[in-house]
């Protein structure tokens with residue numbers, strides 16, 4: 001058993017940390033409040049190769065795995081810049097295309113993922129289906145060689161920044177007549193695709209959208225993979241990287257909050273000469289949050305190692321557990337940081353309350369804590385499915 005990163009992973013972590021700190025949380029919040037994107041940070045990270053660490057080298061990427069991408073997600077978040085687009089574009093979309101795209105799709109898309117010039121977001125959630133993906137209502141119909149997509153998606157992150165959206169739709173299996181899932185690469189400016197921005201209570205430069213697909217016409221090669229049979233494995237290929245990188249962002253955010261809070265409580269004095277951090281009522285909640293974050297990091301490390309070793313089934317359990325643990329730990333860490341900072345905790349200046357919405361959302365998305373508990377109860381504890 002080895003808990004160490006490799007020297008290359010160590011170097012990556014230090015370099016991403018340095019980049020993140022150069023931008024910092026003030027930059028992130030200023031962009032969010034101005035309704036702007038973190039384009040400078042994204043572009044610089046792309047030029048430095050950090051956004052393509054998991055893309056195969058033959059397409060210009062770093063040739064690493066989800067372990068490396070999780071390091072990038074965690075360190076940027078630990079610097080106060082949790083970028084959700086890292087989860088949808090390099091973690092989900094690049095993985096799906098690298099693992100299940102046709103040779104032509106890999107050549108076309110992967111170089112853009114490698115340098116970050118291409119952003120592809122991900123659309124599965126629908127208003128009526130919610131957590132129940134078996135109820136997806138977005139349908140893809142054949143029209144000659146083309147596909148026509150119709151349906152609605154909700155909470156789709158980053159559509160305004162992306163060139164493409166990877167849409168999960170249902171198609172009809174000609175042999176059985178049953179509807180089966182398939183993934184389509186849809187240009188965000190495709191005729192028939194419209195969007196409306198959702199008002200979210202999250203301080204973030206990345207936005208969520210409702211998407212309306214009204215007979216969006218796509219060429220045959222918009223379907224990910226060689227045939228409709230690629231749909232289900234392609235969909236599953238994105239899930240573990242999504243959970244691992246979201247968890248890494250949560251752990252990084254937790255570290256950021258604990259660091260801000262510890263700096264404050266180690267110097268603030270309101271009772272004579274002692275710092276507030278000398279009171280266990282202040283120090284213990286922080287220490288407790290630090291333990292939870294560190295435990296989540298261990299599970300993230302395990303999940304990423306299993307995934308990169310190709311042990312997808314075991315990685316599924318660990319990825320879900322890591323996402324659960326990190327979601328809870330991040331929410332606890334930020335809430336605790338706000339509390340120990342007192343009034344300062346609620347100011348924008350001290351940069352912790354600005355993360356409350358994001359960490360709260362991390363307990364809901366991309367898969368809610370309840371759905372993870374359902375998964376663990378059923379697949380680890382052998383309990384009967386209740387829904």
Ligand SMILES: Cc1cc2nc3c(=O)[nH]c(=O)nc-3n(C[C@H](O)[C@H](O)[C@H](O)COP(=O)(O)OP(=O)(O)OC[C@H]3O[C@@H](n4cnc5c(N)ncnc54)[C@H](O)[C@@H]3O)c2cc1C
Pocket residue numbers: 088121122123124125126129130131132154155156157158202208361364365366367368369370371374387
């Ligand atoms: C900030 C943010 C960004 C997002 N970005 C994206 C994106 O880019 N792309 C995308 O496709 N989606 C995105 N989502 C959507 C997200 O994945 C969904 O919100 C999430 O999967 C939950 O679905 P729902 O909101 O429909 O909740 P529902 O399914 O309506 O669930 C509501 C509540 O009921 C609980 N519940 C439901 N079923 C059960 C059950 N069987 N047992 C126990 N409890 C249950 C849930 O846990 C939840 O607490 C985003 C959401 C947020 C908040």
